[in-house]
Amino acid sequence: DAMVIQNPRYQVTQFGKPVTLSCSQTLNHNVMYWYQQKSSQAPKLLFHYYDKDFNNEADTPDNFQSRRPNTSFCFLDIRSPGLGDAAMYLCATSRDYLAGNNEQFFGPGTRLTVL
Amino acid sequence: RKEVEQDPGPFNVPEGATVAFNCTYSNSASQSFFWYRQDCRKEPKLLMSVYSSGNEDGRFTAQLNRASQYISLLIRDSKLSDSATYLCVVNEAGAQKLVFGQGTRLTINP
Numbered sequence A: 001d002a003m004v005i006q007n008p009r010y011q012v013t014q015f016g017k018p019v020t021l022s023c024s025q026t027l028n029h030n031v032m033y034w035y036q037q038k039s040s041q042a043p044k045l046l047f048h049y050y051d052k053d054f055n056n057e058a059d060t061p062d063n064f065q066s067r068r069p070n071t072s073f074c075f076l077d078i079r080s081p082g083l084g085d086a087a088m089y090l091c092a093t094s095r096d097y098l099a100g101n102n103e104q105f106f107g108p109g110t111r112l113t114v115l
Numbered sequence B: 001r002k003e004v005e006q007d008p009g010p011f012n013v014p015e016g017a018t019v020a021f022n023c024t025y026s027n028s029a030s031q032s033f034f035w036y037r038q039d040c041r042k043e044p045k046l047l048m049s050v051y052s053s054g055n056e057d058g059r060f061t062a063q064l065n066r067a068s069q070y071i072s073l074l075i076r077d078s079k080l081s082d083s084a085t086y087l088c089v090v091n092e093a094g095a096q097k098l099v100f101g102q103g104t105r106l107t108i109n110p
Helices: none
Strands: A003-006 A012-015 A019-025 A032-036 A044-050 A053-056 A063-068 A073-078 A086-095 A110-114 B004-006 B011-014 B018-024 B030-040 B042-049 B056-057 B061-066 B071-074 B085-094 B104-109
Touching: A003 A032, A003 A086, A012 A019, A019 A032, A019 A086, A019 A110, A032 A073, A044 A063, A053 B071, A073 B056, B011 B018, B011 B042, B018 B085, B030 B061, B042 B061, B061 B104, B071 B085
Parallel strands: A012 A110, B011 B104
Antiparallel strands: A003 A019, A019 A073, A032 A044, A032 A086, A044 A053, A063 A073, A086 A110, B004 B018, B018 B071, B030 B042, B030 B085, B056 B061, B061 B071, B085 B104
16 A cells, blocks of 8 residues: 555666666655754655646755656656765655645665765 | 754663753744654654644643644653654745654653
8 A cells, every 4th residue: 555655665776877766656756855864863854746847946956857657656866976975865755846735755765875 | 053953862761761952943934733753763643633632642742832842752651662763843824844853862761
């Protein structure tokens, strides 16, 4: 009954080698988010899509890109991973923008290791 | 100053104890408030929303003080399964994102 699915759960890549993380949802939610969470830190929003509209956070490095080919899928591309990009990457969805108490649903995350 | 600040802990308390966490937020325009729970190496999950009048869900009580810009979470009769990191989360009216605190780590000891 998984609602937000992330693949793979664990990803190992080499310094500078492009990597793609994927997220899919069965909730038919309009909004999909990508967060980066490092150990003992808060989840940090990288960007989000409202439907097909992409919204980048001002401090998200250009090294991070995203694609949303359809409602269900969203990808995070890291063009040239550095050691500092090792983290848990969390995908989340919400039905709409956070009017009232619209809940965000998180996937299980992909833990990225950069060698 | 961080937008949402929490005492990172860790808090170590015996089973059955009552434990309270506080959280402060810097943006007075914040309108919605939440507590999320995150287990080790898992994703955050919504524990409860926080309403202006305060609200209770079983052993959990959340309160909001807009004048002082802080939110609290009280856990009564703590269980071993309450061990987790508790994230304080806020968003502004009409804003497109949640802002997470660093989280407070709680360990309940038998």
